[in-house]
Amino acid sequence: MNRPVEHTIEQFAAACHDILKAENNPAGRSKVCALLQEYLKDKQFVSTYVTDETPERKVLYEDPELGFCVLAHHYQGAKNSAPHDHGPYWAIYGQAEGETEMNDYAMVEAAGPEKTGKARVTRTYKLTPGVAHVYNEGDLHSPKRVSSTKLIRIEGKNMEKVKRYKFEMV
Numbered sequence: 001m002n003r004p005v006e007h008t009i010e011q012f013a014a015a016c017h018d019i020l021k022a023e024n025n026p027a028g029r030s031k032v033c034a035l036l037q038e039y040l041k042d043k044q045f046v047s048t049y050v051t052d053e054t055p056e057r058k059v060l061y062e063d064p065e066l067g068f069c070v071l072a073h074h075y076q077g078a079k080n081s082a083p084h085d086h087g088p089y090w091a092i093y094g095q096a097e098g099e100t101e102m103n104d105y106a107m108v109e110a111a112g113p114e115k116t117g118k119a120r121v122t123r124t125y126k127l128t129p130g131v132a133h134v135y136n137e138g139d140l141h142s143p144k145r146v147s148s149t150k151l152i153r154i155e156g157k158n159m160e161k162v163k164r165y166k167f168e169m170v
Helices: 009-022 026-040 043-049
Strands: 058-062 069-075 091-097 100-109 117-127 132-135 140-145 149-155 167-169
Touching (some): 009 058, 009 069, 026 043, 026 091, 043 149, 100 167
Parallel strands (some): 117 167
């Protein structure tokens, strides 16, 4: 009897590193997104790295060479976020448990240090368990959760260290 391969965060991070080292662009991110979707199908992987005790943001891995990081998120209860991008970086959202309604936006007015930008919804869709989505540089989006959710997310750079401008929906 064949046992399923156990996935670890170290294996996942190493595979992401190899992909992004070869293609640190939207094509490479699409490959990382597909890999994340494969890992999200592994219930043991998900339950190991995104537990009920996981906080809203927990860095699981930060790549010392390329700067990307892999995070676990456990959002408790409903939550809406304003439109945002990841500044000059990108992100991949991977739904582990629950459901997230995502909105994509077109920029109506640019944001700046002293000015809130304006954005208009262009598309609404759901992230369900096992689904991941890439947000490239400048892609405006916002998540909405009606109940608790768990995610594994990858940021092109740890966003705690990046200044971003605010947007509002119009």
